[in-house]
Amino acid sequence: MRSGLKELAFVTALLSAGVAWGHDGASGVVRERMDAMSAIGKNMKPIGRMLKGGAPYDPASVAKAAKAIAQHGGEALTALFPDDSLQSPTEAAPAIWTDWRTFSAYADDLRSSAVALETLARDGADKQAVAGAFGTLAGTCKSCHEAFRIKK
Ligand code: HEC
Known part of the structure; x- marks a missing residue:
């Protein structure tokens, strides 16, 4: 009984750490941008699943998720990176501010490629074209992360 409770506590701690996306200890603007990035990631997942055939393809859902991503792009994103905001546990690279x-x-690019994806899905473009736009959008994540995110 005792050890059972101990195990339960351990598993609960493990799960909540996972749910927090490694946000543990983050606060202020660092926390805000981690939350924004997580929201972006959460909207990317279902689109990817639909395009890979893991879920029925629903253009309206793709458009909705793409729109949510677009709202996190452009100035909404850069506003979350005030000068030298490198407080732990950030994964932001100092290069952000030397190569703003x-x-x-x-x-x-994140915003415009998300808008392009939204438009294609909403206008009923074929799945191939939508998948191409999704690939372009995913490419912006990759490029920016490679240059400006230090994966810990
Ligand atoms: C303009 C640059 C840029 C673009 C574009 C970008 N990211 Fe990020 N992303 C970052 C930076 C910088 C961090 C690290 C932020 C920090 O730890 O303070 C990050 C962190 C993340 C994280 C981790 C958040 C956490 O909890 O620590 C996820 C998930 C993520 N990005 C997903 C995405 C996805 C998915 C896309 C594309 C749809 C994307 N990002 C596009 C710069 C970008």
Whole structure:
């Protein structure tokens, strides 16, 4: 009984750490941008699943998720990176502030490619075209992370 409770506590702690996406200990603007990135990630997942055939393809859901991602792009994203906000446990790279022009261009790309995806899905483009736009959008995540995120 005793050891059973101990195990339960351990599993609960493990699960909540997972749910927090490694946000443990983050606060202020670092926490805010981690939450924004998590929201972006949560909207990417179902789109990917639908396009890979793991779930029925529903263009309206794709458009809705893409729109939510677009809202986190551009200035909404750059506003979450005030000068030298490198408080632990951030994974942001200092290069963000020495190469702000590139960083903000990626933030704009994120928005424009999400808008392009939304438009295609909403206008009933074929699945192939939608998948292409999704690939472009995913490419912006990858490019920005490679340049400006230090994976810990
Ligand atoms: C303009 C640059 C940029 C773009 C574009 C971008 N990210 Fe990020 N992302 C970052 C940075 C920088 C961090 C680290 C933030 C921190 O830890 O303070 C991050 C962190 C994350 C995290 C981890 C959040 C956490 O809880 O620590 C996820 C998930 C993520 N991004 C998903 C995405 C996805 C999915 C996309 C594309 C749809 C994307 N990002 C596009 C810069 C970007």
